[in-house]
Amino acid sequence: MRYAVISDVHSNLDALEAVLSDMDRRQIRDIIFLGDAVGYGPEPNECIELLSAKCKILLAGNHDWGVTGITDICCFNEYAKHAIEWTAEVITDRNKAVLNTFLLSEEEKEADVFFVHATPRDPQEWHYLLTLRDAEINFNYFDNKICFIGHSHQPFFIEQAPSGELITSKDEVHLNGDSRYIVNAGSVGQPRDGDPRACYAVFDNDRVEIVRIPYNIGSVQDKMRQGHLPYHLIERLALGR
Numbered sequence: 001m002r003y004a005v006i007s008d009v010h011s012n013l014d015a016l017e018a019v020l021s022d023m024d025r026r027q028i029r030d031i032i033f034l035g036d037a038v039g040y041g042p043e044p045n046e047c048i049e050l051l052s053a054k055c056k057i058l059l060a061g062n063h064d065w066g067v068t069g070i071t072d073i074c075c076f077n078e079y080a081k082h083a084i085e086w087t088a089e090v091i092t093d094r095n096k097a098v099l100n101t102f103l104l105s106e107e108e109k110e111a112d113v114f115f116v117h118a119t120p121r122d123p124q125e126w127h128y129l130l131t132l133r134d135a136e137i138n139f140n141y142f143d144n145k146i147c148f149i150g151h152s153h154q155p156f157f158i159e160q161a162p163s164g165e166l167i168t169s170k171d172e173v174h175l176n177g178d179s180r181y182i183v184n185a186g187s188v189g190q191p192r193d194g195d196p197r198a199c200y201a202v203f204d205n206d207r208v209e210i211v212r213i214p215y216n217i218g219s220v221q222d223k224m225r226q227g228h229l230p231y232h233l234i235e236r237l238a239l240g241r
Contacts, residue, residue, distance in 0.1 A: 001111045003030035005185045005201040007150025009051065010063065011041030011087065012189025012237075015198040016050060018215035019188050028202065032108075034150040035061030035117030037099065038091070040083045040190055040233050042223035047189075048095040060102035061117040061151065062126040067091060068099050071126070079230045086229060107144060113203070114144040118151040128152050132166050135182055146181045146208070148201065154193045155186030155201070155210045172209040183208055196240035 004023050009016050023031065033055040038044040040063075051058060065071035066084045073084050091099075104123050105116040118126045119134070120141040129138055129149060135158045138147070159167040162178045173181065186199030193199075197212040217238050224234045 002028060002202070002204045003032060003056070004028045005032045005034065005115070005148045005183075005203060006055075006188050007034035007117070007185045007200075008036045008061065008153055008187035008190055009033075009041075009047050010036055010039050010187070010189040011044040011047050012198075012220055013041075013043040013046045013050070014217075014220050015189045015213075015215045016047055018213045019198050019200050019211075020050070020054060022211065022213050026202070031055045032057045032106075032115055032148070033059060034115060034148060034185060035059040035102065036063045036150065037061070037102075038067055038084075038087050039063030039080060040229075041220065042227045042229065044087045044091050045095050048091075048098055052098055057106050057108075057115060058102045059106060059115060059117050060099065060104060063087075064099045064102055068096060070100075079232050082230055083233060086227065090227075111203070112145040114142040114147045116147065116149055119149065120147055126151065129182065129184070132158070132168070135160075135166060138182065139180060144180075145175070146183060146203075148183050148185055148203075150185055150187065152184060152192070153187035153190055154184060155199055156184045157208065158182045170210070172207060175206045175208070181208070186210060190237070191240045194240050196238055 066073040107114045116123045119129050157169045157173040160180045185201040188198045197214050202209045221234045
């Protein structure tokens, strides 16, 4: 059992192509997408089409549902709202329909893994899982050994030992037989942990690894300028925050 888990592409085609190229090099064929194909970046149509062609499972994120109108964007910050409105203008009807087919959550029973964009508890509410208390609560809302999430754009591992103790790590984890895990796969197209490189996770039997891939950030920023996207969104790409 070996596959890649990616999340939060956010219309960043250059970053998506870079991680897919790395997967080809590693000979990884099964790819799980945790949501937010669109928002922030300059190439939503291309990203939706490439994800649809490459991924075994496609989940929806809050930006995806914001574009389709399922999620109300009134509570989005001004930059996210601007990007959603811009995306809604340039996305094709066909790709908008594709976004509507993305699932809210899914599981791989054979691998004992649960996938969701935000949290297993009330996934449609788009809550963030940021603290150990958040993790403690959410462990009660899935039965699988591992739950993969995205949404916060910050990769991490939280292990729940049989005793209930919560143990955190950042780069990789070797799976213990009696423990359970929440794994944030980070963000392909909009990292926010201080590292601007594209980020994704590789699950390989008894190990999960966070992988960082450089890509041409300047190229994406140029495309964003051409689309008149907010300066704040353009600048933050190079800062990883």
